[in-house]
Amino acid sequence: MLSYPWSHCLIFNCFYLSLCLCAHPLAVSTMNPGLANDPLQRLEKLISKSPIKFSSQDIELVRKAFAIANRYYEHKETPSGTPYVLRNLDIAEIAVKEIGLGPTSAICALLHSIDINSDYPIQSIRDDFGDHVADILVGFNQISSLATERISLQSEAFRTLFLSMVDDMRVILIRLAHRLSDIRHPDWVQEKQQSLMDEIKHLYTPIAHRLGLYHVKTEFEERIMLYEHPDVYKQIEEKIQQTKSKREVYIQDFLRPIEHDLHGVGLDFTIKWRTKSIPSIWAKMKNQQVDFEEVYDLFAIRVIVTSKQKNELEDCWRVYSIVTNIYQPNPKRLRNWLSSPKATGYESLHTTVLGPGNRWVEVQIRTTRMDEIAEKGQAAHWQYKGVMDRKNTEDWLSQVREILENPQLPLHDSSYRSKTTSKHQSVFVFTPKGDLKQFPAGATILDFAFGIHSDVGATCKGARVNEKVVPIRYVLQNGDKIDILTSKNQKPKLDWLSFVATEKARSRIKRTLKEEKYKEADLGREILIRKLKNWKIKNSDILINHLVKHYKLDTGIDLYYLFATQKIDLAQVKNVIQKFLESQQDEKPFDSLQAEPKPEGRNAIPDDDNNDVLYIGEQLKNVDYRFAKCCTPIPGDQVFGFITIQGGITIHRKSCPNAARLFERYQYRVLDVKWISSSDAKFSLANLRITGRDELGVVGAITTVITNDLRVNMRAVNFQTRGKLFDGHITVMVKDNEHLDQLIHKLGKVPGVDKVVRMK
Known part of the structure; x- marks a missing residue:
């Protein structure tokens, strides 16, 4: 059995096919002008032609919502002069007829643009239509108020915020219907067209794709491309039209031997095909860097076998065998999702074969059951191509699937509501410039302030959130726009630690x-x-x-x-x-309290009038100190101690490059340090730089002085030549700075050596 094209089997693909093949692919279907401009007639058509049968109570509520909307919009028009209520009717029609929602969504679409804070208070909506309608409208207002000026820079974060704010999935679907209406009728919209296109491109198109609303996603892509690249769009459109008849002849020629052999083995099957969308074709042209004529997979063939579940694998591979016996397959293009289905449940066998005229053709093989699962969206095409990872919303999105696949669910069934709690683990807020920031749930103004900069957090005295001044303890809510208020007199306090949620804020406060x-x-x-x-x-x-x-x-x-x-x-x-x-x-005697007992002999601690001097050496095991890596001090160097935040002491040379800054900013944490001489002192690392003339034997002479004359152990040696000069870096082990000075002095006398310096 052979059916052309794909759209014969799937109603929503009729529109999809028209996008690709009609003279003007984005033309909205025409209707009687009187009907198009008569709100009452369109309302009655919405009710009577709905794929879901409305009950008498549903019809009464929908008419009531229309009457309220009509009253509020009686003297209001779109920028193009169209009665405003028609815009809401158009959104309701899309939600019901194209997305498959029910009467509750139709009511919300009719009422969604009424100001629920003044014109039609939310409590009145609850009284008139119930909690579900009221909750959907509140959610719709929340996501509609999000600042999306910089959405292209952080679209993934926006999608996460968008989805995390919603309890009832119908909010998302009505919003998609709203944007689909806007992009079909840009003259109805007051906002800038570029802003509208950016929002749809980066936010709503991926969400439509994720929800399995393929026709919505495709129309979004088509219209965005027509707006951004009209010349390219029209060129490809013309070429599709010009090659339409040839393509149909080619497909029939390609399928004829396949159909013959499939009938010959007694298989019950259906074959579908479709031309790929213009944006998809253009993407292939760019990715493959080829012209339109060189894009080999302008269309895809699908062979669907009617088979018992126990025989599915066998039948699919039989089809594969028949197809590849007729046409040569490309083994690199074989995709076997039969043995190992995708996590989404997608099962299919994909191959690409060399058809007549040496043209590559993609063939998908699956059973009726597999095709039904795929068509209902379990195998969302963008997901298995890795477009976006949304693991934390899988449970929530599966509920959307349930709505779309079971339109006869009770009107207020609880399955419309999200059961996942993952969306409560984070909050998303905006900076004054429109940048989106993510914080853990429970984060406060202080977390936001320290997230910007430590100084901003330390001087934070509050914030202006959504134009209202709030204290530093205010807990962030999704969609808040935050402007931090600071004061030079503000300082962190110990109790701040009790109401911050981020480790960054906590560590900065400490x-x-x-x-x-x-x-x-x-x-x-x-x-x-x-x-x-x-x-x-x-x-x-x-x-x-x-x-x-x-x-x-x-x-x-x-x-x-x-x-x-x-x-x-x-x-x-x-x-x-x-x-x-x-x-x-x-x-x-009391005088003995002035200092600890002094050891005698070589290890004695010298007297000093300053009792704040820290003495360091191998004999002092109870002093918590370490040597700074920035200057690597060795015994005998002029040094000082610096008390770290952790409570330990770091020893720096007084010539350390960081010394000036530490003395200037943290004088109160600087300690005088002196060495205790010891006969059995351990060796310390010192880095030397040696430069001079690249003469024969100079490197050997240098290493001889180090290892033989002074018995110094070398830990690292690196010499490089530049023309007639050399530049050497040597790490040596010395007892103290006197030992190092002797080494530097002797190395300076080696013939060919111009300069020896200790590196910091």
Whole structure:
């Protein structure tokens, strides 16, 4: 059995075929002018011609909605002068006749553009039409108010937001009907045509494709291409028309031997074919970099076998065998989705064969059951081509499928509502410029502010959300447009951590609080030193350690911070110190409290009037410090210590490239550091750069001085020549800077060496 073309079997493809083959593929079907402009007649036709039979109650509610809409739009017209109510009727017709929705959606389409905040309050809608209509209209207003000026830059994020805001899937479908009406009648629309096309191209076309609304998706693509590239569109359209008769003759010639052999083996089958859409053909021309005449797969053939389920695989492969016996297959183009169906349930066998005239033809082989599943959209074509990954909406979208496949579901069946909770895991909001940002559910204004910049978050005092001022604790809602308000006097507070949801905000707040704590601690230390002088008590590490232990603190920084914030009573502190000193009188003189016992001999810590000096060396195991990688200090270098946010100490050379910045911005975290000499000190890494004249044997002489004369171990050597000069980089192991100075001095005397410097 042979049927031409595909559209004979699928009603919605009639329109699709007309797009490809008619003289003007995007012409809207004509109707009686009187009927087209008579709202009442169009309403009655909508009710009577609906694919879904309306009950008497449904008809009454639809007429009531029309009467309300007609009253509100009585004196309102589109920019082209068309009565505004006709626009709403057109959307209702698309929703019912082309998308397959029912009376509830027709009611919503008729009422959707009425202002539910003033003209027709939402509570009145609930009273007149019920909660479902009211909820759909609220959802429709929410997604219609999204700022889409920059949609082309972040279309995936917009689609995610668009889908995440919806509880009732009919909101999406009515919105698609709305945009389909707009693109068919651009003269009805007030917004800029470029903005409309961008929105449809980047937002609604992928969603229509995802929902399996192939005719809607195809019409979107056709009209967008006709707007953006009219010359290319018309050229391809003309060539399709010019080759139509030849193509039909070719297809009949191609199918004749296949049909003959299939009948010969007794298979019950149907063959369909279709010409591919103009945007699809143009995409192939661009991807393959060929002209129209060189696009070999302008059309596709589908062989559908009527078969029992247990015999499906066998019958499909029998068809494949017959087709490939007649025409040579391209093994690289074989796609077997019979043995391993797609996750969507799509099952089919695709091959490309070399037909008459050495033209490649795509052939799809499947059974009636497989074709039914595919046609209903389980195998959404864009998904298995990897156009967009929407795993977190699969459950929700499957419910849309249920609506489209079962139009006779009860009017207010709960299956219309999304059962997935994944959409509540994120919120999507806009910056003042229209950029879309994603945050975890429960995120607040502070999360948004810190997401922009740490300084913005640290000085945030609130925000203007949808033109209303809100506090920093405000929880973000989908679609909010946020403008952060800042103040120079604002500083992060500890309780901010209790109402932020992002790790970035939390870590920035903690870091800023720690910075502030160090600053306060510096002031607190000065307060304590002044008080100790007033009390005639000398400051010492033992005394400070006793106070830290007494108040059950972790570090001296915590103690100084309490002094700065006046959370310790000074009279009580003086009493604690006096009791401690009295307990020490019987054991040793008070002067001994000025410092810890000093080791004798080579490892002794030198005296210093500044008790804040940190002594480092191999003998001190209890000091938490490390050497900075930016300057790699070695024993004997002039160094300083820097207290990190984590509480450790990093040792830098005073000539470190970062030293000036650290001293300028964080003076209160800088410590004086001195080395403790040790006879068994470990070797340290040092990097040298050696430059000079590229003479014979110079590299050998350099390595000899290093390894033989001074017994220095080399860890890395790299020499490069540039003309008559060489540039060498050597990493060596030395005991201290005196050892390194000796090495540099000896290397400088090697013939051919011009300069030896230590690298930072």
